[in-house]
Amino acid sequence: MAQWNRSGYFRSSVSRDVNPDLEAERRTASFSVERLTAVLDGGADNTRTRRAMEAVIHRDPVFSREKQYFQSQNERYEAAVRKAVRLKEKMLQRGWTENRPETKYFYRALGGDVAFNVHRVFKNSILALGTDEQIAKWIPLAEKYHIIGTYAQTELGHGTFLRGLETTATFDTSTQEFTLNTPRISAMKWWPGDLGRSATHAVVFAQLYVKGECYGLHPFIVQIRSLRDHLPAPGVTVGDIGPKMNFEHIDNGYLMLQSVTIPRENMLGRFSQVLPDGTYMKRGSDKINYLTMIVTRVEMLWVEVIPALQKACTIAVRYSVVRRQSKLNPGEAEAKILDYQTQQQKLLPLLATAYALHFMNAYVNKFYSKGYTEIREGNFDSLPELHALTSGLKAIITDYCTAGAEVCLRACGGHGYSALSGLPFLYTKVAASCTYEGDNTVLFLQTARYLVKCLAAVHAGQPTPPSVAYLSLTNSRKCWVRTEADLLKPDIYAEAYRRRASRLLSTAAAKLQALIQSGAEEYVAWNRCTVQLVQAAKAHCQYIIVKNFIDTVEKLTNEAEIQKIMKHLCDLFALHGIFSNTGDFLHDGYISGDQMDLVTASYLDLLAVIRSDAVPLVDAFDFTDENLNSALGSYDGHVYQRLYEWAQKSPTNQQVSQAYESYLKPLFQGALSKL
Amino acid sequence: MAQWNRSGYFRSSVSRDVNPDLEAERRTASFSVERLTAVLDGGADNTRTRRAMEAVIHRDPVFSREKQYFQSQNERYEAAVRKAVRLKEKMLQRGWTENRPETKYFYRALGGDVAFNVHRVFKNSILALGTDEQIAKWIPLAEKYHIIGTYAQTELGHGTFLRGLETTATFDTSTQEFTLNTPRISAMKWWPGDLGRSATHAVVFAQLYVKGECYGLHPFIVQIRSLRDHLPAPGVTVGDIGPKMNFEHIDNGYLMLQSVTIPRENMLGRFSQVLPDGTYMKRGSDKINYLTMIVTRVEMLWVEVIPALQKACTIAVRYSVVRRQSKLNPGEAEAKILDYQTQQQKLLPLLATAYALHFMNAYVNKFYSKGYTEIREGNFDSLPELHALTSGLKAIITDYCTAGAEVCLRACGGHGYSALSGLPFLYTKVAASCTYEGDNTVLFLQTARYLVKCLAAVHAGQPTPPSVAYLSLTNSRKCWVRTEADLLKPDIYAEAYRRRASRLLSTAAAKLQALIQSGAEEYVAWNRCTVQLVQAAKAHCQYIIVKNFIDTVEKLTNEAEIQKIMKHLCDLFALHGIFSNTGDFLHDGYISGDQMDLVTASYLDLLAVIRSDAVPLVDAFDFTDENLNSALGSYDGHVYQRLYEWAQKSPTNQQVSQAYESYLKPLFQGALSKL
Known part of the structure; x- marks a missing residue:
């Protein structure tokens, strides 16, 4: 018994002995986790800088999140102020500034619970x-x-x-x-x-x-x-x-x-x-005011939102290879829950999404930096496009990450619901991002308004900005897919997404036009089209994300193994999106029912492919244990021991409750004579 | 200023002055709220009994939930024990027992936060x-x-x-x-x-x-x-x-x-x-053991799960006619947010779902009571059907209610995220129901396993139990809908749901069969079909719920006005389900793209119809203010005053934090000479 009842053992970031079920997953990685981490960081130098800053933060007990899940609102506030003041000291000591790219590293290391953001x-x-x-x-x-x-x-x-x-x-x-x-x-x-x-x-x-x-x-x-x-x-x-x-x-x-x-x-x-x-x-x-709004939306995505999904995936995937439940094969040991197709279906598309959004964010940051410079110089030409793009992406990315964190939580069964899993914290926090810095529905409609204008420009033969240039392409009537293999061609699925976005926008815009021509006032007509306009804006954003994932994968030519696994993830992201929205693609017969069966088959086959690299793929996000703050998600996979150790620290086990003395003790007297 | 700054004003269940924006909604109800409440309660006598029991609970300060959102885990535990002990006293005093139907009334009045359920x-x-x-x-x-x-x-x-x-x-x-x-x-x-x-x-x-x-x-x-x-x-x-x-x-x-x-x-x-x-x-x-599991699943639906969605709808709908934001018509006052189509699209299908599930639950309880008697008498014939039905329904109903509560929370913008809205409490609590008493995915697969057996029985020409008899019907190839009005015929949409459930099951079963025949071991084949089997089980449950809603509406012949509004809700529930899963219906061409456009149009038109009765429809759930415990959802609609009054009671405004003395005061010295 004592063997698994050691204390003071669980807080080290990387334990020497890793749960063998988790270790086995790492041994068969098809690519170098370290190199993928470098790709995600934008270079190995950045990885080194990031880790050094994280180490500084993690070494300082002021920044510890050990008690976070046990704290009252008052205690959390006080800790957040203490951290903010300490962070200011550290920044002065070390010469870190808020305006350098490294900012994101210390915010990442802090895990967000720090005061004075406003x-x-x-x-x-x-x-x-x-x-x-x-x-x-x-x-x-x-x-x-x-x-x-x-x-x-x-x-x-x-x-x-x-x-x-x-x-x-x-x-x-x-x-x-x-x-x-x-x-x-x-x-x-x-x-x-x-x-x-x-x-x-x-x-x-x-x-x-x-x-x-x-x-x-x-x-x-x-x-x-x-x-x-x-x-x-x-x-x-x-x-x-x-x-x-x-x-x-x-x-x-x-x-x-x-x-x-x-x-x-x-x-x-x-x-x-x-x-x-x-x-x-x-x-x-004062148009430059828009820039403040845009920069806040761009920043929140990488500071709070996308990392929340990446952390949730890390926790849920690691737990899913440690947790064994039921027998898949009656003659064998209980199976890792990640070997169940239904568990793969929950988690692996989210893993693909986490990568898709990471790459999308990298693109938006580049696009934003370029636009920012122009706008500061007084050239406001790119402002509408930048505003429309960041509005829609803020909305869809926060939607994805919130829904994803919730799926991860539920995919961990009862233990996911324990605060100690870290998942309730991640979910309840990221959920707010759907509302702050602009309600998502309102933001989708801003993007839609821009798209409707762009479509009118296309019809009038006027030029359109790059991100909406696709609206002027002509549409083929049928998808020519004949085999599952055809579906793994990026041109094929990119075209399906493009066409769907284009069709949904045209339909909504045509309805709007028809209502106005039939005499409805413009604001009435607009309101009556908003459900469909939101759909069109989402489809637009999804197309942009798929397209960007494809472009990113194509550029990874120096990293053959990484390119290969990223290509699989890109395929999975795209096919999962079709599988989850079949009606949009079937509606006008562009994809037939038989072809959709191929999509299903191809999508399900991909789950099994990604399955074998799932752990290395979450490892590559390179979150420290301190950062995850999860009894289920730590690097060493000693899930049950950690749950037990952490539970013992709960105030419910440290503080005496009056409930026994006041209410139960008098009642129990009644049993004393009988038992 | 003093006019809106009255204290001691907010706790009365029904204030004398109701927010005029909310009152206006009640004046135009197309039906009697009181009569609909009686229908939901299964008779006006039950309504009276329920209200009397609720009054007893609400009058006793031990059961007050006033401080609930401010309590620590320790305090919530202690309050729950205190309530349980007090409830026992009340039951003894008043002769209430746990085995009578009234049980649900006191659990409803308590709002769930009571100890000793296990x-x-x-x-x-x-x-x-x-x-x-x-x-x-x-x-x-x-x-x-x-x-x-x-x-x-x-x-x-x-x-x-x-x-x-x-x-x-x-x-x-x-x-x-x-x-x-x-x-x-x-x-x-x-x-x-x-x-x-x-x-x-x-x-x-x-x-x-x-x-x-x-x-x-x-x-x-x-x-x-x-x-x-x-x-x-x-x-x-x-x-x-x-x-x-x-x-x-x-x-x-x-x-x-x-x-x-x-x-x-x-x-x-x-x-x-x-x-x-x-x-x-x-x-x-010991087959009778299954009965314990079944009874717990049936009970939890009406004790915790369905009321959570009904409460969330009540809060969100009432708030949505009090909250005004932006101008729909540039010349008018700001619009009630429920007048936006996107807000209707979020809330009104949930309202329809809340009714659909209430009626489904009533049916299940009847079905269960009948089965229970047979089984207690040693006749286990109905056990497999009862088990399969309650498994699938537990899963789909908890899924619906969890997703619904989340949508309600997000539909209330920032204020929904405040604990004082009551929505975070409802959501985080109902979310657990997707896991306890059986993980939903596991439960769907149990239903699917039963359905696969039934389908085999159909193919073998054997008889099938009533709830799956539809599997033996032959399928027409095309839906004959030509106008929007056609879509409001229950036969039409029931058939579409039936056909879809039947097709998804056949597809999954055929794949399973093919894999086994091609030499895969049965457990491998089963695992590879589980994503599609879950889809089939869901479609089965949705068909059952739609069918039951139709049957319920048909029986309301003595209540013409109520029957009319329930028919609209039934139509909305059914069409929303098609609108949200278009691919399932388009896949084999049963519904064409053009017909699906009619579904969209019809569905959106229904939103406007239900809109005008939305408040009376949530009023009919008849939750007291104590029961809702929401600053946004109270009957009188004085949303902003309540938020302010309640916030002042927060411990963050009552307790002094060390943060100022320890961290901020020394820093502020630096500004004193300069400002």
Whole structure:
């Protein structure tokens, strides 16, 4: 018994003895895991840098996540502040900055539970919207955490529709001050992170009124708490919005302003100002604002969203080769659950998706960097395409990763539901990404609106941007697939996806047109097409992702073994997408029922192919045990021991409950005489 | 300001002033909500009884769920024990018993957070598996909570595959005792509810060994904690398995046995016994054991699962007519979000599903009661059909309700993600139902195995049970739908579902047969067909649910208005299912692409029809505010006020955090001289 009951044993990142069932999976890898990791990192140098930074973080006990699953909301908040302050120290010590590519490495190592992310948005908004004087005054203070800021935009009654925000800022020429007010409960600022218990300042968005006239939404710097004693400033009501499904380490807050005055200089003035006499001045285009939104969406994908799916896959795949359950062959030992086709069907397409999204993200970052430079130079030509692309991809990628994390959780049976598996944490956290930085349905519709415009341009013979150029291609009527092997040709499935995206868009656009021509008002017509427009936008994004996966695989010519397994994953991703949406492809007879049977067969065969490399494929994501923080997913596969060790640390085993003394003890007296 | 800042205002179940946006929805109901509630309750008398019981529960502050979202795992456990003990008092006072139909009313009123559910399983297992003497000894003690029992079956390494359980019970003729052992870590009992911190006794399943021979799994009553001081009995290691995604009110536990001895009489002996000389005796059939499993699955659907979806729909639908966001018509006020087609598409099919499942559940209960009586009388003929039906329905209903609760959560934007919406609680709790009482994939495959047998019987010209009789019908080749109106004929869509279920089963069975004939071993062939077999089982269940909805609507002839709206819901449920699985219907050309366009049009038109009755339809579920425990879903629709009032009660606003004093205060000093 003592043999498996060792303590102090489980926290080492790589144990010397690996569960033999897991080790066996690694011995038969068809490719070098280390080289694939380098491919994912964009080079072995990056891998080295990343690991070095991760080691720094993991060595420091302040950053430990050991107690995370046992902490209350209060404890998680306190730990997150402690980590943020420590991280700032580390960054100063080591010369790490937020603007270098390595940023992502320390956020990756931290696993996300760190405070003051919205403080960064506060800073960025001053940098983007402030005058040079404002930047010079506020940024150094914010840099050193001498003040903590938040970005107070969303209100209790308004998230998506910014023009509807109700907070007011009224200028008084006699005092040279703005007076800010929350006119009714729906106008309370609600949700801003770092607001509930930390922030001393906020960039508050409010409707600007001067001399009775409304000039629309503008940003103002407002001090909300004293720097001496942290009490709310006069007229300010501020607090925490309470428990959430996750993100309890963040003090999302509420803010109510009652006649709070700020000096004229506190309106962020790069694009508009109010002069002392009350004259309103607008200067330049504030289109650059879109860029802030785009950069946040691009960043969140690699900081929080895609890693969540990759971690969930790592945990579920490793567990699925350690867990044995039932006998596949009556004469043999119980089978690894990953040997069941139904388990493969749950996890392996997700593994393919995790790779597809990683590569998609790499592309978007390149595309974004190029666009960013142009836009900073005042050339806004690429802005609509960049906005449409990042909107749709944010929506589809967060959808994929949320659904995927949930499948991983459920695929681990009861143990997946234990917080100690790490999966409830991953799922409940990534689920929020479908809403923050833009509700996914709203974002898909933004992409759809852009696509409808592009289609009109195609019909008018006008040129279209690269990502939608495919809309002008002519469509063949039938897919010519005859064998399963044909289906493994990227041209074949790319064309099927392209055609489907094109058809769904045309159908939705035609319906829209027909409704308008039959006399419906445009907004009514648009609303009546939105279900189909969302479908079209999704199909567009899926085509982009498939196409990008194909292109990525083609470029891996120097890595034959890796290219081979990535080609399999690309095939699996594409065929799984067809298998899961057969109707879209069968609808107009482009693919026939018989051909669809080939898709099914080919897809199921691929599962078995990927199966044998499943563990090496998740190993290549190269998450440390600290990073996964999962009793089921650790590198050494000692699942049951870890569950037992970790459970013993739970407060439910450390704290005495009054339940026994108060309620049970008196009852048990009744049995004493009888047993 | 003070006008909306009243406290002590929000806890009344029905406020006098209802949000006008919500009230307007109720004024235009096409039917009587009260009469529909009576239909759902199975008669107005039941409604009265239910409301009276709910009032008793809600009046007692012990049962209050006001603090639930702010409680730690320890606090939730303690509250659940307190409630269980109080409930027992109430039952004794009022003469409520667990065996009467009213049971469901008090469980409904409690909202589920009550301890000692597995204690009930402990009792039931003694009743089913114990001898009369054992029943006489243990049941009275358990009834009065003089002992608390648990049902210790699942082990760390074994859930699904019971034969693989590793705990041993070895009989020693010299001492007349069984010695129980946990031979290795994977054999620890893990997950049983009420075990971690409460139970004094357990029914432990262990492999029985007598004189070196193994007789397989048997149940034993084992005392695990002292009745005097609640300390673990000698040789017993017991504790709590720690935090979970939800169910933190339950002390799911672990149990390790090291040479724990119990008297011979403690083996539950209705179906097998060990005589003093070590002779093993088996008597009668223990097929009746299946009945315990079936009854638990049937019960959980109405106790926990279907109400979760109904509550989630109530919250999301009410919120969606109170929340206004963006302008649908540029000239008008912001629109209620339920007026957006995309929001309707999320919520209204779920509303239809909630009704479909309610009616399905009513049917299953009737079917089950009939079968139960026959089986108790020793006639096991209906057992396979009952088992297959309840397995598949448990799986599909928990799938529907879990996915549905998640959609409701996401459909409420950021506020849905707040614990105060009640939706995270509903989702994280119902999600567990996909795993407990049988993993859904495993259950679908059990149904599929039964269906494959039935199909073989059909081919052999043998008779089939009623629920699968449809497999012997011949299939028409084409659907004859020509207009949207045709699609609203139940015969039409029922036939489409029937045909699809039949085709998917035939395809999977044919593949299975072909693989076996080509020389594959049966278990290999079965595994290679499981993805398609699961599809077939799902299609079967969906057909059964659609058919039952149609039958239910037909019988509502005395309630013309209710019949009309239920018919719309039935149409919506059926057409949404086709719209979401178009490929299954297009595959063999039974429905053409053009016909599918009619399905889409008809489905989208129905959304607008149901929209106008959406609020009355959720009102008819008749959940009290206490029951919903949601700041977004209360009857009066004062959403924003409640969010604000409730947030103020959060411990994050009541407890001082060290974060400011320890980490922030020193930093803020740096700004004092500069601001």
